[in-house]
Amino acid sequence: MKQLLIVAHGSRRVAANKEVLTMASKVAANLQLAAEDVAVAFLEFSEPSIGVAIDACFSRGVKEVVVVPYFLSAGSHVINDIPHEIDKVRHRWPDKNITILPHVGASGTMAKLLAQTC
Amino acid sequence: MKQLLIVAHGSRRVAANKEVLTMASKVAANLQLAAEDVAVAFLEFSEPSIGVAIDACFSRGVKEVVVVPYFLSAGSHVINDIPHEIDKVRHRWPDKNITILPHVGASGTMAKLLAQTC
Numbered sequence: 001m002k003q004l005l006i007v008a009h010g011s012r013r014v015a016a017n018k019e020v021l022t023m024a025s026k027v028a029a030n031l032q033l034a035a036e037d038v039a040v041a042f043l044e045f046s047e048p049s050i051g052v053a054i055d056a057c058f059s060r061g062v063k064e065v066v067v068v069p070y071f072l073s074a075g076s077h078v079i080n081d082i083p084h085e086i087d088k089v090r091h092r093w094p095d096k097n098i099t100i101l102p103h104v105g106a107s108g109t110m111a112k113l114l115a116q117t118c
Numbered sequence: 119m120k121q122l123l124i125v126a127h128g129s130r131r132v133a134a135n136k137e138v139l140t141m142a143s144k145v146a147a148n149l150q151l152a153a154e155d156v157a158v159a160f161l162e163f164s165e166p167s168i169g170v171a172i173d174a175c176f177s178r179g180v181k182e183v184v185v186v187p188y189f190l191s192a193g194s195h196v197i198n199d200i201p202h203e204i205d206k207v208r209h210r211w212p213d214k215n216i217t218i219l220p221h222v223g224a225s226g227t228m229a230k231l232l233a234q235t236c
Binding site for chain 1: 120122124126127129130131133134135137138141144145147148149184186188189190191192193194196197219220222223224225227228229230231232233234235236
């Protein structure tokens with residue numbers, strides 16, 4: 001079973017956080033995964049945190065979590081904060097795997113998407 | 119002449135800001151525009167600001183600037199900060215047009231791109 005975890009910044013605006021949840025549902029549909037196989041976590045302003053979200057995955061038997069940093073640039077959140085939070089989780093689950101993918105802004109097709117929106 | 123302005127959050131990490139500049143170049147190439155026709159501005163941590171960037175466009179004769187909020191969710195930056203900064207510019211250039219596009223995360227193809235990266 002593939003378990004994705006989309007990690008977003010999080011916002012004080014509830015609607016912005018809901019937008020991420022909707023995006024996760026669409027990604028699950030795109031990948032023909034169940035809704036629970038594409039989880040969401042937030043760094044700030046919303047819940048669950050990365051730690052709580054990954055604990056929940058591993059507690060229900062998932063063996064590997066693939067983290068998708070939902071960020072456009074490799075700023076401090078991507079370079080420092082997300083890996084730091086994940087290191088803390090790894091200590092609790094030594095027999096499980098956590099993989100961090102490149103941030104979404106690094107996608108080779110982002111420029112094309114952006115051009116299409118203009 | 120179409121003038122785009124990609125507005126990003128900005129980062130303390132120089133590499134993250136350069137990433138946005140590289141993205142702008144790719145968007146220009148995608149749209150067969152000159153490099154200067156796709157400008158970049160930052161809300162925080164880097165320059166130019168939205169005001170300085172738009173002033174520069176209008177000062178060189180551009181009649182309309184199309185602002186592309188390079189954000190994944192409609193948080194406070196998208197809903198409040200960017201429009202606020204642009205309102206301030208509008209007062210200085212009453213005969214020019216500024217259009218704000220939806221933030222990039224609202225793109226109908228973002229879920230597909232995200233699914234492809236997983």
